[in-house]
Structures are given as C-alpha cells and as structure tokens.
Amino acid sequence: MSNLNISNFIWNIADDVLRDVYVRGKYRDVILPMTVIRRLDAVLEPTKDAVLSMKARLDKAGVANQHAALCQASGEAFYNTSQFRLRDLAARARRQQLKADFEAYLDGFSPNVQEVLDKFKFRNQIPTLIEADVLGFLIEKFLDPSVNLSPKPVLHTDGTVRLPGLDNHSMGTIFEELIRRFNEENNEEAGEHFTPRDVVELMAYLIFMPIADDIQSGTYLVYDGACGTGGMLTVAEETLVKLATDHGKEVSVHLYGQESQPETFAISKADLILKGEGVEAENMRFGSTLSSDAFPSREFDFMLSNPPYGKSWKTDLERMGGKKDLRDPRFVIEHGGDPEYSLITRSSDGQMVFLANLLSKMKSASPLGSRIAEVHNGSSLFTGDAGSGESNVRRWVIENDWLEAIIALPLNIFYNTGIATYIWVLSNRKSESRRGKVQLIDATSWFKPLRKNLGKKNCELAPDDIIRICEAFLQSKEDETSKIFPNEAFGYWKVTVERPLRLKVELTDARLRAFRKACAEAGEQDVVRAVESMAEVSGPGPHMDFNAFMAEVEDAASDLGVRMTAKRQKLLMSALGQKDASAEPVIRKASKPKAGADAGHGALYGSYHMTVGGKAAVVEYEPDTELRDTEQVPFLEDGGIEAFFRREVLPHASDAWIDESKTVIGYEISFTRHFYKPQPLRTLDEIEADIRALEKETEGLLEDVLVGGH
Incomplete structure (x- = not known):
C-alpha cells in the first residue's frame, strides 16, 4: 500500500x-x-x-x-x-x-x-x-x-x-499529508514546510558526495536545528553509512535534533525509539532552537535543515532580550573589525538566524570540518539592506569563504508552498578549486511531474534529476545552468551621496514677523535685535550667500553685545533660511588645510579647498537631507567607489560628495540577473498580422453600435 x-x-x-x-x-x-x-x-x-x-x-x-x-x-x-x-x-x-x-x-x-x-x-x-x-x-x-x-x-x-x-521518512510523509488535510479543514496553514524525501536525498548527497573519498572509519555527528519529524536526519544517516560502506569504512553516526512543535517532536522521537536507537532518541530535544539552544557547546560534522521561512521569530527575540540587548554569541559576533557584528534579522522572518545557528556549530579542528545543506526561500538571497542582519549573515558567510553553492529548486516541489526555494551548500573546508568562488545552479527545470498533486507539490526530483544536479555541483563547470562567480561579485558598498544645503534669506515684513514669533517661542528675543540691526545696514535682500549673511548678523550682534550661540545660529537657519538652488552652499565647518592634501580627492568626500576671509581654508558644507541619496557600488567596479562616483554621479550633480562615514558593506545574490533569459521580440510581420486580424474582427462593429443606438 x-x-x-x-x-x-x-x-x-x-x-x-x-x-x-x-x-x-x-x-x-x-x-x-x-x-x-x-x-x-x-x-x-x-x-x-x-x-x-x-x-x-x-x-x-x-x-x-x-x-x-x-x-x-x-x-x-x-x-x-x-x-x-x-x-x-x-x-x-x-x-x-x-x-x-x-x-x-x-x-x-x-x-x-x-x-x-x-x-x-x-x-x-x-x-x-x-x-x-x-x-x-x-x-x-x-x-x-x-x-x-x-x-x-x-x-x-x-x-x-x-x-x-x-520507514521513518515514509511515516513522516504520511503525517505531513494528514496534518495538511486537518489544517485545510480548519482553514489554517501548516506553518512549517515538511521536506519531501526527494529533496532530502539531494541535500544528503550534496553534503556527503564531495568528501566521499575522504570519509574515515569513526564517529560522525549529524544535526538538524529544525528537525520536524526527523526524516532529514535518518536519510542523512542512511546515506552516510552507505557511502562509508561502499568505500570500505565503518562509521558510527549519532543524530541530534531540536524541534519546537510538540506533535512533530513526538513523532521524531517515537521513530528513533522505534529504530532501536533509544540513546539517539535522547538527542532529540524539545524547545526553540533560537531562544533555547539544546546543544550550545556541541559542534557537528554534518548539518541539514529546512527552517521555517517567512515566519516570525519575535517571541524568541523577546525571550533573548530584544534586538538591543541580545548578546547570544551565535548571533552577535566579531567580524570585519566590529566586535558587535549583528546577525539579528527582522523579527518577521528567522530563516537566516537558523543558518547562523548552524554556522556557530561548525567544527574547526577536524580534517573534514563541517558541511551544511539548508533550504531557504528567495528572500535569503537579497532581502535586507547593507548593514542589516540578513546582509550581514551573507557577508559573514561569503567573506569567510564558506558558501560553496546555491541550487535553485523547481517550483511546487514542497507540499505546503509553491514559492521558489533554494538549497545553500556550505563548508569550512572548501576544496582548493572552490576557494574564493560560489557556484549558482539553476535546477528549476529538472523535475518529473506527479500524476496527482500532493498538496501544492506537483513535481518531484527523480533519481536522474538528483544525479544531474549532483554532477553539475561536483564537476563545478560553467554552462547555461551553472555559473561560477568570485566571492566579490556579490559584495557592494552602499555609498551615501550628499548635496549642499543652499539657503537664501529675504528680510521682508512677513518673514520678519514669522522670525520674531519663532524667537519668542524659543526665548531668544536678543537675536531679533541683531537681525533687524543688520537689515538696516544691508537691506532686506535677497541675500543669496547664507554664510555672508551670518557673518553680518554676527557683526551686528557683537556691536549690540549679543553672543551668537550655536542654538541661535540654528534658529536663524531654520526660521529665516529658504532653500534656493541658485544660492551659495551653507558652510558647516572651515579649517586650515593640511600640507600635501589632495584637493581633488578631498572634494569627493566633502572637503573643499577655497579662500575664506582672504585665507586658504578647507570647508565642509552643510548637507541638504532632502537631496541625500544612496548608490550601490559593486566590489568589482573598475576603479572602485571614486571611479563610479565620477562617472555616475558628478555629471548629474557636480556639487555632490560622498559621506565616507556612512559607507556600509552589503551582500546580495541575484539568480534572476544571472539566469535571466529574455523573450525574443516578435517580428514586424507577426505584429502586422495580428493588427490586421483584429481589424477584420472589429470591421463593422462601430456601425452596428451606432445603428443599434438608434
């Protein structure tokens, strides 16, 4: 049956x-x-x-x-x-x-x-x-x-x-089908994505096949941090034992898993007990992997997982102290010179945090290190701006050279979701030929249709499909379905581009009334006297150089014994200044030039060499926050940030500069960009034929409408 x-x-x-x-x-x-x-x-x-x-x-x-x-x-x-x-x-x-x-x-x-x-x-x-x-x-x-x-x-x-x-996985498939039906009757989503056996077998091959010849007799630990009914672990065990036996080795495999859903935990533990592995069953732990890690000091040889994606982990985040106070060493690490480098993602989706959990459990001292295969949806590839938790996880993985490959699976391969899914394959012992590179494999068209849908699953990976994917991975050659990139191809600098604030001042009666009111509310009536005194000398304007205007107000204030504090200067800027693209930029700071400084280079970063008050100075302009923009500059950009800026920004905004303090590193992976196949354009003859056919169909239609109207 x-x-x-x-x-x-x-x-x-x-x-x-x-x-x-x-x-x-x-x-x-x-x-x-x-x-x-x-x-x-x-x-x-x-x-x-x-x-x-x-x-x-x-x-x-x-x-x-x-x-x-x-x-x-x-x-x-x-x-x-x-x-x-x-x-x-x-x-x-x-x-x-x-x-x-x-x-x-x-x-x-x-x-x-x-x-x-x-x-x-x-x-x-x-x-x-x-x-x-x-x-x-x-x-x-x-x-x-x-x-x-x-x-x-x-x-x-x-x-x-x-x-x-x-067997365990067949029983898991039956449970998944039953749970799916129960939830459909209740108009509920299953919430978790049970991994079909075909996908599990592929994942097992992807982590074991590359090191099949290097497996030695001994003990190996296999872990799944979102183990569900335990099928992924048992298939991994079967695959490893068979590979070892085929190579004349004897291995002892110990399984470890954690699951937060009571029913699926019970099923996983029951099936290990049924297999006669009573001790192994004790390594199945109940509870949340994220907020209550059952194996905090363990390291594992092989790890496979299909974590929940698109599912909130807000409760776990709160249990760990919230985003600001979380100090779990799995998720707040040292990297890139940052002692508190955060891998904490948005609370609405925790799949990348599950990946960080696996990475924290890699063996660093063993000859084979650790190998990982984990299922993700598309958001793990690109969601999250530079500096976000998601981007930081990608950066951490790629800069440590752990990512071997990502395989795009066919749509509708899972029971409970039809969305695009991907297998990430990672190792901290990459082969020499893979170092510094990442392979992307498009396996979306490698499947066999099912005669009858199982939930949303309408296809499967047949044995020859699994072999084809594994061969593409193992051979690591480029073709239209397999592409290999240097690690740097996925990195970029997020650069903040500033433009100067340009203000004019018009001392009309209306503007002065508004200014007096603002000063009264701020308790700074003395400033009004200084401005009015200055206006008597210089007139109402318009004053197109705010810096010169400020200097005149300061002179008038000095004559009146009024001190122009930073607060009063800001009041002048906010209450009297009006933005005008033709006005002079507002200077925020002026300093003495350093010997040997490259004026041209400095200008790119907001330091302009000019004469102020008859003396050479380096000035920094006040940025206009409304004109602030960002640009993504690829790591592989020829000439780097400066070349990109000169080519893409300065021709359109000659007064722009880069705020270097805000430059952030980000990483993203775009399958669409690398595997996009444009549809060929239709010929003019085909378009003309369609137009003539439409004309023929509609011939006399207008006449019929008019006649019918009468």
Missing part, C-alpha cells in the same frame, strides 16, 4: 469514527497519537509475553532499575509492561472498563515513550472518546490487517513479505 493510500486509510478512520465527536480540524489531536501508538504496539506484539515474564521476575527479585532488562526482553529501545496489547482492548465492551484498561495500557509504556505521549497531550482526549463511546471502534479500525504501520514488514507464513514496513 502506497503512502498516499495509507494516508487515505487513516483519514477515513478519522471521518468514520470521529465525525460528530470532533470538528475536522481537531481530528489530529486523536489520529496522530493513535497512529504512533499503533506503530509502537505493532513492533512490541511479538515479544509481549517475554516482557511480561521479565517484568514479573524483576519485581520478584526487587530490582529497581529495570529499563535495560525490559528493553532486552522486548528487543527494542522501549517496552510496555501493561497486561494489554491493543488487540486485547478492542474487545472491551463496557466504557468505564475500557477507559481504565486503555489508561493502564498507556501507563505501561517505558519512560521514553511517555514523553512522546505527553507532547501529544493524548490522555486529555480519552474522556471525550469514552463519553462518545468511540474509543473501541477507533482501536479496532487501527488494527485492520490490510495496513502495516510498523517499520518492520509483515510476513506470510512462508517468510515472504506480505506488507512492507514503513
């Missing part, structure tokens, strides 16, 4: 048994835990008697710590010491007896399974199921002999396979 058929089978149980007891969106509260319970129960059935016998002997001997012995008896990493199997409970007729026996059955599971049941909060549903008298029917449906929910196959009497087992 296919995964889709099993999903339909379980959905039909919900519809048959829970209708009129729960609204459809709440079916999940019962169906998901019951599916896990039946999965666990099916595995334990063959050794049930052995476990009960061992339990009795241990109790008789007064042994307190029984876990290891009971696991040995069950042959698994878990057990159930109650007197019941699910089959025994299906025959219970009386409601209260069934309730007591079912609760005893749940209580009989080992402690590691109890955590799974607690995260599902399944015990809270038992009173409702008993009251509606449907628990017995529910158990009976899950015992259908035509369906196998166990990871182990069901055999015929002759030993041949009657029903294949369900």
Whole structure:
C-alpha cells in the first residue's frame, strides 16, 4: 500500500469514527497519537509475553532499575509492561472498563515513550472518546490487517513479505499529508514546510558526495536545528553509512535534533525509539532552537535543515532580550573589525538566524570540518539592506569563504508552498578549486511531474534529476545552468551621496514677523535685535550667500553685545533660511588645510579647498537631507567607489560628495540577473498580422453600435 493510500486509510478512520465527536480540524489531536501508538504496539506484539515474564521476575527479585532488562526482553529501545496489547482492548465492551484498561495500557509504556505521549497531550482526549463511546471502534479500525504501520514488514507464513514496513521518512510523509488535510479543514496553514524525501536525498548527497573519498572509519555527528519529524536526519544517516560502506569504512553516526512543535517532536522521537536507537532518541530535544539552544557547546560534522521561512521569530527575540540587548554569541559576533557584528534579522522572518545557528556549530579542528545543506526561500538571497542582519549573515558567510553553492529548486516541489526555494551548500573546508568562488545552479527545470498533486507539490526530483544536479555541483563547470562567480561579485558598498544645503534669506515684513514669533517661542528675543540691526545696514535682500549673511548678523550682534550661540545660529537657519538652488552652499565647518592634501580627492568626500576671509581654508558644507541619496557600488567596479562616483554621479550633480562615514558593506545574490533569459521580440510581420486580424474582427462593429443606438 502506497503512502498516499495509507494516508487515505487513516483519514477515513478519522471521518468514520470521529465525525460528530470532533470538528475536522481537531481530528489530529486523536489520529496522530493513535497512529504512533499503533506503530509502537505493532513492533512490541511479538515479544509481549517475554516482557511480561521479565517484568514479573524483576519485581520478584526487587530490582529497581529495570529499563535495560525490559528493553532486552522486548528487543527494542522501549517496552510496555501493561497486561494489554491493543488487540486485547478492542474487545472491551463496557466504557468505564475500557477507559481504565486503555489508561493502564498507556501507563505501561517505558519512560521514553511517555514523553512522546505527553507532547501529544493524548490522555486529555480519552474522556471525550469514552463519553462518545468511540474509543473501541477507533482501536479496532487501527488494527485492520490490510495496513502495516510498523517499520518492520509483515510476513506470510512462508517468510515472504506480505506488507512492507514503513520507514521513518515514509511515516513522516504520511503525517505531513494528514496534518495538511486537518489544517485545510480548519482553514489554517501548516506553518512549517515538511521536506519531501526527494529533496532530502539531494541535500544528503550534496553534503556527503564531495568528501566521499575522504570519509574515515569513526564517529560522525549529524544535526538538524529544525528537525520536524526527523526524516532529514535518518536519510542523512542512511546515506552516510552507505557511502562509508561502499568505500570500505565503518562509521558510527549519532543524530541530534531540536524541534519546537510538540506533535512533530513526538513523532521524531517515537521513530528513533522505534529504530532501536533509544540513546539517539535522547538527542532529540524539545524547545526553540533560537531562544533555547539544546546543544550550545556541541559542534557537528554534518548539518541539514529546512527552517521555517517567512515566519516570525519575535517571541524568541523577546525571550533573548530584544534586538538591543541580545548578546547570544551565535548571533552577535566579531567580524570585519566590529566586535558587535549583528546577525539579528527582522523579527518577521528567522530563516537566516537558523543558518547562523548552524554556522556557530561548525567544527574547526577536524580534517573534514563541517558541511551544511539548508533550504531557504528567495528572500535569503537579497532581502535586507547593507548593514542589516540578513546582509550581514551573507557577508559573514561569503567573506569567510564558506558558501560553496546555491541550487535553485523547481517550483511546487514542497507540499505546503509553491514559492521558489533554494538549497545553500556550505563548508569550512572548501576544496582548493572552490576557494574564493560560489557556484549558482539553476535546477528549476529538472523535475518529473506527479500524476496527482500532493498538496501544492506537483513535481518531484527523480533519481536522474538528483544525479544531474549532483554532477553539475561536483564537476563545478560553467554552462547555461551553472555559473561560477568570485566571492566579490556579490559584495557592494552602499555609498551615501550628499548635496549642499543652499539657503537664501529675504528680510521682508512677513518673514520678519514669522522670525520674531519663532524667537519668542524659543526665548531668544536678543537675536531679533541683531537681525533687524543688520537689515538696516544691508537691506532686506535677497541675500543669496547664507554664510555672508551670518557673518553680518554676527557683526551686528557683537556691536549690540549679543553672543551668537550655536542654538541661535540654528534658529536663524531654520526660521529665516529658504532653500534656493541658485544660492551659495551653507558652510558647516572651515579649517586650515593640511600640507600635501589632495584637493581633488578631498572634494569627493566633502572637503573643499577655497579662500575664506582672504585665507586658504578647507570647508565642509552643510548637507541638504532632502537631496541625500544612496548608490550601490559593486566590489568589482573598475576603479572602485571614486571611479563610479565620477562617472555616475558628478555629471548629474557636480556639487555632490560622498559621506565616507556612512559607507556600509552589503551582500546580495541575484539568480534572476544571472539566469535571466529574455523573450525574443516578435517580428514586424507577426505584429502586422495580428493588427490586421483584429481589424477584420472589429470591421463593422462601430456601425452596428451606432445603428443599434438608434
């Protein structure tokens, strides 16, 4: 039976048994835990008697710590010491007896399974199921002999396979399909994006294949900071073990994961327990990876993840002290000479913060270092201005030369979203041929359509598509679908371009009345006397040089014994100055020129050499904030910032300069720019043919309208 058929089978149980007891969106509260319970129960059935016998002997001997012995008896990493199997409970007729026996059955599971049941909060549903008298029917449906929910196959009497087992990722696919249906019934979004097996297999190959020949016998740690149902980890483990075996090596793989959604955490832990990896299951941790990192001091050899994208992490940010007070060393680091270089992104989307979390856990001392594959949507490529958290993450990654490649996946490859998605491949041990470079692969057209959509997923990566992508990555050659760029191709300077403030002053009666009012409100009536005294000498203007006007006011103020403070000067500028493009620039500061200073170079950065009051001076103009602009100058710009400025800015604004103190470094990656294929223009003959066809279609239409109007 296919995964889709099993999903339909379980959905039909919900519809048959829970209708009129729960609204459809709440079916999940019962169906998901019951599916896990039946999965666990099916595995334990063959050794049930052995476990009960061992339990009795241990109790008789007064042994307190029984876990290891009971696991040995069950042959698994878990057990159930109650007197019941699910089959025994299906025959219970009386409601209260069934309730007591079912609760005893749940209580009989080992402690590691109890955590799974607690995260599902399944015990809270038992009173409702008993009251509606449907628990017995529910158990009976899950015992259908035509369906196998166990990871182990069901055999015929002759030993041949009657029903294949369900591995971890297949079970995860079924859970995802069920959750999607439940949420659709409730008009909700799933919120998370379960990663299809085809994408997971590609990610595993991308991190393992480049170092397949270098894998040595030993222990390797694999981590997923948004592990969901754990499928990505188990597929990675299978791939690594197979590659090592093919190369004659023996490896021990330890899995680590963290998940914040209780249901999916419970599923991931249950499946590791089912695989017989009880110790490994303890490495599955519940809680938020961002605000409550379960592995703060761990470093991992391989990391794979599909973090939530487009999802707010505001709650996590607040738990960590908010953007201003956050000091987590994963997200506030030292880089580029900045001891508090921030990787904190907008609170509306935390996917790049998840990437920073993985990067903080890279091994630096091992020969292979760490390799990472993470899924992102398009915003991680370009969202965020220079100096923002998103841009800073990109800069940190690329300037450390960790980014090997980004692969653009086909649209509609995921179950819950049809948007563009990308796999980022990173390593802190790049091969010699990849150093200083980034490969972009456009795999958007490499897929096979599905015969039937699975949610929004309408295509898949067939084995040959996966091979094609891996070969393009491993060969690292350029063609129309694979392009290689130097790291610097993605960097730019964000330059702030200033223009001088140009003010004129007209001392008309109306302007003076407004000035007197402003001075009265500011408590600076003495300035009025100085301005009026100056106006008597120099007239009402217009005064097109604000600097000369200020000098005259200061002279008049001195004669009157009025001191022109900085506050009073600002009052003159704001209350009397009027912007005029033909006025002289307002000087903010004048200083003595330095010996050997390049006047031409200085002018680009707002330092102008001129004569002021008969003396040589270097002046800086007051910038006009309304004329302020920014330009992005690529790192690969021939001649750098100055050449760009002379070519692109000065011909259009000869009085502009660069405020060097505001120059910020940014990074962005544009797939569209590098892989854009323009549509060929239509020929004139084709356009003419269309016009003539339209004329023919509309011939007589106007006449018909006019005649009809009469």
